[in-house]
Amino acid sequence: MQRDLRLTAVGRRYGIRGPWVLRGVDLAVAPGTLTRIEGANGTGKSTLLRLLARLDSPTEGRITGRPHTAFVPERFPSALPFTVLGYLTHLGTVHGLSRGTAQRAAGSWLERFGAAAYADTPMARLSKGSSQKVAVAQALLAEPELLVLDEAWTGLDAAARAELERAVAERTAAGGAVVFVDHDPRRLAGVPDATYTVVEGGLKRRTDSVSSPDVGTGPVTLVVVQGPPGRQLPPDALRTVAAAAETVPGTHRLTVPASHSDVLLRVLLTARPPWHVVSVGADGTTPPDPGSRP
Numbered sequence: 001m002q003r004d005l006r007l008t009a010v011g012r013r014y015g016i017r018g019p020w021v022l023r024g025v026d027l028a029v030a031p032g033t034l035t036r037i038e039g040a041n042g043t044g045k046s047t048l049l050r051l052l053a054r055l056d057s058p059t060e061g062r063i064t065g066r067p068h069t070a071f072v073p074e075r076f077p078s079a080l081p082f083t084v085l086g087y088l089t090h091l092g093t094v095h096g097l098s099r100g101t102a103q104r105a106a107g108s109w110l111e112r113f114g115a116a117a118y119a120d121t122p123m124a125r126l127s128k129g130s131s132q133k134v135a136v137a138q139a140l141l142a143e144p145e146l147l148v149l150d151e152a153w154t155g156l157d158a159a160a161r162a163e164l165e166r167a168v169a170e171r172t173a174a175g176g177a178v179v180f181v182d183h184d185p186r187r188l189a190g191v192p193d194a195t196y197t198v199v200e201g202g203l204k205r206r207t208d209s210v211s212s213p214d215v216g217t218g219p220v221t222l223v224v225v226q227g228p229p230g231r232q233l234p235p236d237a238l239r240t241v242a243a244a245a246e247t248v249p250g251t252h253r254l255t256v257p258a259s260h261s262d263v264l265l266r267v268l269l270t271a272r273p274p275w276h277v278v279s280v281g282a283d284g285t286t287p288p289d290p291g292s293r294p
């Protein structure tokens with residue numbers, strides 16, 4: 001993403017005399033960051049996400065920055081006159097991919113979400129869960145600079161939910177930004193760089209996003225790596241971790257949400273020279289130390 005996406009004094013209301021749903025909202029979404037938006041029902045979360053995705057315009061205020069964006073809406077219109085593969089290929093070309101690349105990317109995302117068997121199924125005949133996999137695949141296949149997810153996990157099976165968490169980790173590790181709303185407080189618990197709550201039309205930043213009680217409620221993996229004393233861990237690796245501590249010079253103990261462990265290991269093992277991975281294991285006993293995040 002070239003520049004931050006920035007909302008300045010943004011307000012939105014529906015209809016000339018409608019009540020303000022959002023007002024005076026300032027928000028910056030930087031490349032490589034994960035942002036969570038929370039709030040009670042009907043407070044304006046979807047309204048905010050549509051503004052971020054530039055699918056809607058503010059009634060007042062300004063939005064600047066135009067990252068290449070993909071959006072998973074809360075309600076995906078699945079009754080479309082396409083097969084699954086035809087639809088995803090079409091969407092890929094809309095995102096600027098060649099037909100062949102779009103088709104390959106579509107096939108690979110369907111595979112990852114366990115929906116390859118539905119490639120030739122008409123969209124209108126999909127179950128709710130399969131349709132949601134297509135909704136998610138259409139957003140991921142173009143590797144957007146900004147990915148906006150409105151309750152995207154709802155309706156997915158457990159394997160697909162985990163896969164979507166991995167996909168989010170990959171996006172941010174690749175320098176993309178992800179903004180999401182999800183009703184489950186355990187979703188990517190401890191991972192977001194920032195969490196905002198929509199309250200009375202405004203945004204309140206949660207200052208406890210690292211040390212919140214949510215941290216540690218999601219499964220975490222403990223990764224111990226070694227490198228020459230004094231060598232800094234790669235920034236892409238640090239972005240994925242909930243906590244990092246150099247226990248002895250050159251030995252780092254990294255606590256990472258389980259959803260992000262694959263990405264962390266890939267970054268460490270493809271670094272030049274690669275880091276030596278001493279151990280990888282589930283860490284059910286030691287909650288991340290909020291104070292040790294870099």
Ligand SMILES: Nc1ncnc2c1ncn2[C@@H]1O[C@H](COP(=O)(O)OP(=O)(O)OP(=O)(O)O)[C@@H](O)[C@H]1O
Nearest residue numbers: 014015021039040041042043044045046047048074
């Ligand atoms: N297109 C629209 N036209 C008129 N009013 C709308 C429209 N979209 C949303 N609203 C109203 O704006 C308010 C905020 O809705 P929004 O869907 O953004 O909230 P939300 O926090 O995402 O809700 P939920 O948690 O129920 O999904 C609600 O009062 C809703 O009725």
